[in-house]
Amino acid sequence: MSVKVSLPTALRRYAAESDTLQVEGRTVGEALARLVERYPDLQRHLFTEEGRLRHFVNVYLNDEDVRYLQELETPVKEGDEITIVPSVAGGNGRAPSQQRLSTISERAEAVQLSPEEILRYSRHLIMPEVTMDGQRRLKAARVLIVGAGGLGSPLTLYLAAAGVGRIGIVDFDVVDFTNLQRQVLYTTHDVGQSKVQKAKERLQAINPHVVVETYETRLTSANALEILREYDVIVDGTDNFPTRYLVNDACVLLGKPNVYGSIFRFEGQASVFSAERGPCYRCLYPEPPPPGLVPSCAEGGVLGVLPGIIGAIQANETIKLILGRGEPLIGRLLLFDAWRMQFRTLKVRKDPQCPICGERPTIRELIDYEEFCGVTPEPVLAEELEITPRQLKERLDRGEPVFLLDVREPQEWQIAHLPGATLIPMNRIPASLHELPTTDEIVVYCKTGGRSAQVLRFLYNAGFRRIKNLKGGIDRWAVEVDPSVPRY
Numbered sequence: 113m114s115v116k117v118s119l120p121t122a123l124r125r126y127a128a129e130s131d132t133l134q135v136e137g138r139t140v141g142e143a144l145a146r147l148v149e150r151y152p153d154l155q156r157h158l159f160t161e162e163g164r165l166r167h168f169v170n171v172y173l174n175d176e177d178v179r180y181l182q183e184l185e186t187p188v189k190e191g192d193e194i195t196i197v198p199s200v201a202g203g204n205g206r207a208p209s210q211q212r213l214s215t216i217s218e219r220a221e222a223v224q225l226s227p228e229e230i231l232r233y234s235r236h237l238i239m240p241e242v243t244m245d246g247q248r249r250l251k252a253a254r255v256l257i258v259g260a261g262g263l264g265s266p267l268t269l270y271l272a273a274a275g276v277g278r279i280g281i282v283d284f285d286v287v288d289f290t291n292l293q294r295q296v297l298y299t300t301h302d303v304g305q306s307k308v309q310k311a312k313e314r315l316q317a318i319n320p321h322v323v324v325e326t327y328e329t330r331l332t333s334a335n336a337l338e339i340l341r342e343y344d345v346i347v348d349g350t351d352n353f354p355t356r357y358l359v360n361d362a363c364v365l366l367g368k369p370n371v372y373g374s375i376f377r378f379e380g381q382a383s384v385f386s387a388e389r390g391p392c393y394r395c396l397y398p399e400p401p402p403p404g405l406v407p408s409c410a411e412g413g414v415l416g417v418l419p420g421i422i423g424a425i426q427a428n429e430t431i432k433l434i435l436g437r438g439e440p441l442i443g444r445l446l447l448f449d450a451w452r453m454q455f456r457t458l459k460v461r462k463d464p465q466c467p468i469c470g471e472r473p474t475i476r477e478l479i480d481y482e483e484f485c486g487v488t489p490e491p492v493l494a495e496e497l498e499i500t501p502r503q504l505k506e507r508l509d510r511g512e513p514v515f516l517l518d519v520r521e522p523q524e525w526q527i528a529h530l531p532g533a534t535l536i537p538m539n540r541i542p543a544s545l546h547e548l549p550t551t552d553e554i555v556v557y558c559k560t561g562g563r564s565a566q567v568l569r570f571l572y573n574a575g576f577r578r579i580k581n582l583k584g585g586i587d588r589w590a591v592e593v594d595p596s597v598p599r600y
């Protein structure tokens with residue numbers, strides 16, 4: 113068969129400036145082989161050393177991509193036309209936001225592994241699922257992790273060790289003593305220091321071939337698209353709903369896969385949201401829970417090993433996405449129960465009504481996520497309804513009658529409580545009003561003053577007037593009045 117081959121401008125210089133030529137062959141592969149015989153310089157531009165088509169070269173037979181036919185085995189008929197369409201890396205003077213970003217495949221073609229890297233990654237290279245090609249993809253990949261906390265710790269450690277070439281980390285926090293129970297990126301020595309800086313040092317000590325980009329800032333609607341767009345895969349290691357919806361929406365708008373994980377006490381979830389190929393976070397959870405319904409890890413606690421397991425699952429999904437192999441968690445929600453040691457997988461379907469990835473999206477740009485999630489600052493209590501730990505101490509020292517009401521949970525009471533206090537956990541207050549004195553003044557306290565302020569408002573509305581909230585809770589009491597009280 114004689115077929116016509118059309119060459120793109122970029123390749124014509126390797127074919128004596130021809131734009132079209134006639135070649136013989138029974139399949140697309142044979143026709144291209146004839147072409148390369150005639151112009152050997154084209155070989156390295158079209159094929160890998162193993163003789164496969166390069167990832168960034170698209171070959172069309174008439175108007176169909178041969179990847180959707182039988183690839184190089186696709187038979188040809190007399191008079192057919194083969195068109196070679198290499199992708200262009202962009203940068204032709206277009207505005208930056210319009211520029212097409214290079215793909216992992218395109219970058220992987222240009223990446224080499226040094227002998228030291230080959231040795232380092234040898235256990236990957238000998239796996240048929242990874243090989244040199246896969247390891248080059250890992251090196252060419254750019255992964256952004258939002259949140260360098262419990263999930264971000266195992267995630268970044270494994271991705272760096274695996275040789276992911278560029279790792280971005282967004283976090284504005286410093287290492288806190290209470291982080292060390294699960295955030296294995298950090299040491300006791302790091303307390304008080306910048307998380308992203310410490311993470312960068314640790315990851316580069318593990319693998320000096322990895323470039324770590326740090327963003328010491330809060331991810332917001334103003335900066336999210338700019339930060340995310342440089343990356344191939346986004347990993348959500350956040351701990352709050354506004355940022356989770358922000359990450360989801362930015363990923364959908366930019367067409368990036370979003371590797372999701374969340375943890376609470378001993379339960380975890382993971383999925384891969386990828387609006388083009390499957391559902392997004394909003395398809396699964398169109399609305400955030402009302403504020404206060406789902407406690408944070410700081411309020412509800414989290415088993416230290418749980419983020420290790422969920423974060424490692426996120427790292428695993430990220431590596432599969434980069435390799436373009438295996439079965440990612442797209443369209444599936446993994447539920448993990450560390451207490452019963454159970455894994456379950458549920459189907460998640462793309463919602464045609466989804467406000468951002470559905471058929472008629474109503475969200476076309478990033479919104480105010482604090483407002484969307486109902487996270488508005490609590491109204492301040494009137495000054496006469498508050499008392500500082502020092503003022504309380506003075507009144508107790510003077511022997512004034514004060515009813516100390518502790519509204520925390522029993523396990524918190526067990527850690528520490530104020531002498532002479534009465535424990536009535538917050539959710540039992542409505543049923544326990546008769547236990548409260550009507551003559552003595554009531555001072556309500558919790559850990560840091562938030563829950564007790566809510567209880568105070570409830571009591572005020574129930575008619576109580578001789579009530580005060582302990583500002584800063586037992587935590588501030590420990591700092592300002594009695595350092596023997598343990599902080600937690």
Ligand code: ZN
Nearest residue numbers: 392395466469
């Ligand atoms: Zn959706």
